[in-house]
Amino acid sequence: xxxxxxxxxxxxxxxxxxxxxxxxxxxxxxxxxxxxxxxxxxxxxxxxxxxxxxxxxxxxxxxxxxxxxxxxxxxxxxxxxxxxxxxxxxxxxxxxxxxxxxxxxxxxxxxxxxxxxxxxxxxxxxxxxxxxxxxxxxxxxxxxxxxxxxxxxxxxxxxxxxxxxxxxxxxxxxxxxxxxxx
Amino acid sequence: xxxxxxxxxxxxxxxxxxxxxxxxxxxxxxxxxxxxxxxxxxxxxxxxxxxxxxxxxxxxxxxxxxxxxxxxxxxxxxxx
Numbered sequence: 001x002x003x004x005x006x007x008x009x010x011x012x013x014x015x016x017x018x019x020x021x022x023x024x025x026x027x028x029x030x031x032x033x034x035x036x037x038x039x040x041x042x043x044x045x046x047x048x049x050x051x052x053x054x055x056x057x058x059x060x061x062x063x064x065x066x067x068x069x070x071x072x073x074x075x076x077x078x079x080x081x082x083x084x085x086x087x088x089x090x091x092x093x094x095x096x097x098x099x100x101x102x103x104x105x106x107x108x109x110x111x112x113x114x115x116x117x118x119x120x121x122x123x124x125x126x127x128x129x130x131x132x133x134x135x136x137x138x139x140x141x142x143x144x145x146x147x148x149x150x151x152x153x154x155x156x157x158x159x160x161x162x163x164x165x166x167x168x169x170x171x172x173x174x175x176x177x178x179x180x181x182x
Numbered sequence: 183x184x185x186x187x188x189x190x191x192x193x194x195x196x197x198x199x200x201x202x203x204x205x206x207x208x209x210x211x212x213x214x215x216x217x218x219x220x221x222x223x224x225x226x227x228x229x230x231x232x233x234x235x236x237x238x239x240x241x242x243x244x245x246x247x248x249x250x251x252x253x254x255x256x257x258x259x260x261x262x
Binding site for chain 2: 043045064086089167
């Protein structure tokens with residue numbers, strides 16, 4: 001796999017993470033499904049995983065960038081697994097509405113697993129790391145746009161969490177935005 | 183052993199340290215913190231500072247895990 005192909009795949013991966021964060025935002029603002037504390041932390045896991053891919057796009061593919069994404073996805077997966085385990089026993093309830101038969105935290109766990117697998121597969125292709133194959137200017141217009149959207153979504157999550165939880169821990173079952181309450 | 187704890191003077195150095203610790207803990211409590219640190223990491227990527235970006239991403243992950251630990255307050259009811 002050449003660095004160019006690798007960068008294209010990384011850009012699509014980052015776009016997919018943008019899709020996940022945008023979906024979470026849509027669920028929050030269109031359907032009023034306020035994120036719980038663990039949901040917020042899972043979003044942070046996705047955002048941290050995306051930073052690894054953004055590093056690849058800006059500086060070229062490196063194993064340390066993939067490692068950043070894998071570690072972030074493992075942390076996010078651990079958080080989502082905790083939430084799955086909280087609700088897995090029949091009668092223990094659930095948080096939020098389901099999507100295609102699964103709740104968001106279950107989808108998050110699956111997606112974190114997909115990210116780890118995807119990064120492991122990418123690491124198999126060593127030619128992308130060879131110095132001779134390094135591209136001079138790896139940041140294409142598409143990659144630039146994806147990084148910009150990703151940065152906006154990450155910052156947006158920060159602002160939204162600040163509005164919802166203020167400068168502290170989020171309530172377990174948030175019903176409204178703490179900073180917008182009169 | 184067996185001595186009652188002495189009342190702490192509010193001007194005491196240890197109290198100052200304790201206040202500083204609780205202040206930093208309050209900052210770490212901010213659930214919005216990982217996102218802002220990650221945004222700073224993206225800023226570092228933009229400005230070409232690779233090592234700083236990786237460091238900030240690691241710091242954001244650490245904060246996320248600390249916040250996660252703070253929310254693990256109950257035992258899972260998974261007993262058979």
